[in-house]
Amino acid sequence: MSIATTPYRFSDQFYAGARACIPVVISVAAYGVVWGVLARGAGLSLLEVILMSGLVFAGSAQFVALDLWTVTPSTLPIGPLILAALIVNLRYLLLTATLRPLFRPDQQVKGALLMGIVSDETWAMTVGEMAKGRGTVAFLLGGGVFAYACWMATTVIGHTLGSAIDDPRTYGLDFAFTATFLALLLGMWKGKGDIIPWLVAALAAIISAKLIPGSWYILIGGIVGSLAGAIADKVRHVD
Amino acid sequence: MWTSPEALIAILGMALVTFAVKAGGLLLANRLPRHGFAAAWLKHIPGAVLASLVAPAIVTGSPAELIAAAATALVFVATRSLLPAMAAGVLAVYLARLWLAA
Numbered sequence: 001m002s003i004a005t006t007p008y009r010f011s012d013q014f015y016a017g018a019r020a021c022i023p024v025v026i027s028v029a030a031y032g033v034v035w036g037v038l039a040r041g042a043g044l045s046l047l048e049v050i051l052m053s054g055l056v057f058a059g060s061a062q063f064v065a066l067d068l069w070t071v072t073p074s075t076l077p078i079g080p081l082i083l084a085a086l087i088v089n090l091r092y093l094l095l096t097a098t099l100r101p102l103f104r105p106d107q108q109v110k111g112a113l114l115m116g117i118v119s120d121e122t123w124a125m126t127v128g129e130m131a132k133g134r135g136t137v138a139f140l141l142g143g144g145v146f147a148y149a150c151w152m153a154t155t156v157i158g159h160t161l162g163s164a165i166d167d168p169r170t171y172g173l174d175f176a177f178t179a180t181f182l183a184l185l186l187g188m189w190k191g192k193g194d195i196i197p198w199l200v201a202a203l204a205a206i207i208s209a210k211l212i213p214g215s216w217y218i219l220i221g222g223i224v225g226s227l228a229g230a231i232a233d234k235v236r237h238v239d
Numbered sequence: 240m241w242t243s244p245e246a247l248i249a250i251l252g253m254a255l256v257t258f259a260v261k262a263g264g265l266l267l268a269n270r271l272p273r274h275g276f277a278a279a280w281l282k283h284i285p286g287a288v289l290a291s292l293v294a295p296a297i298v299t300g301s302p303a304e305l306i307a308a309a310a311t312a313l314v315f316v317a318t319r320s321l322l323p324a325m326a327a328g329v330l331a332v333y334l335a336r337l338w339l340a341a
């Protein structure tokens with residue numbers, strides 16, 4: 001693989017990444033406004049909204065944090081808040097692991113520092129590009145900066161506007177994530193070797209989503225499905 | 240009220256663990272061999288994670304999401320383009336939910 005060594009203009013790839021993320025950023029924006037509204041209801045100040053969106057930058061962990069948040073600082077469950085963020089975000093171990101081909105072995109530290117900007121959405125767009133033999137650090141950053149700016153802006157707008165906002169489900173906007181991820185998945189189809197990992201992952205995710213609350217289903221489906229794919233590859237090579 | 244020391248510690252702690260996990264995935268992957276079983280496992284992660292993200296959101300018990308997923312897939316296969324596929328999915332789920340609620 002020579003993805004990282006192919007020469008490219010940084011700005012071209014940066015804008016390509018930002019453009020590619022337009023479909024998912026619609027969902028990001030809708031959920032950003034909703035989170036901002038709920039954060040105000042949970043008692044977060046505008047400064048706390050800016051700090052959390054800017055420093056944590058992880059939608060699912062931020063939604064979970066609102067359940068635990070208390071208005072009076074002395075009763076704020078600091079330990080559970082941090083632990084919940086860790087648990088909800090464990091799936092990122094799997095996501096950023098797959099971005100390795102973007103960086104040369106001597107770029108590990110630089111790469112690790114850039115991972116803060118990765119979200120489900122920009123990760124998905126970038127691995128979609130990588131599956132086509134493209135995908136660059138600049139592409140990841142373009143999408144990442146765009147999604148980050150959008151998340152910051154919309155969470156602040158939500159907090160400022162208050163309860164004037166509807167549930168994204170009312171307009172089907174919650175499905176923008178799902179539809180885009182589904183299309184990305186279909187675009188990654190390489191052949192029969194994908195059937196086993198995808199099916200096993202889907203089944204494991206559906207079952208664990210029903211049994212375990214939170215976002216464990218992403219981690220469970222991702223691990224079980226990808227291991228099934230690797231085992232199936234091995235069995236076929238042995239035959 | 241701007242903020243409190245407790246809130247600041249909580250937010251910084253959340254930020255730290257989130258960043259550690261994101262950076263950790265890349266650093267751990269660099270320690271895995273580039274060939275053999277580990278490489279095959281890494282290769283299958285993107286598809287498996289996307290399938291895991293999508294499947295529970297489609298199989299909800301209501302046909303609205305299944306109809307919308309079919310519309311998304313059809314438009315994507317026809318156009319090979321994400322934006323029309325996303326728009327078709329959102330429109331289909333909106334109409335299907337209206338129709339099912341009626």
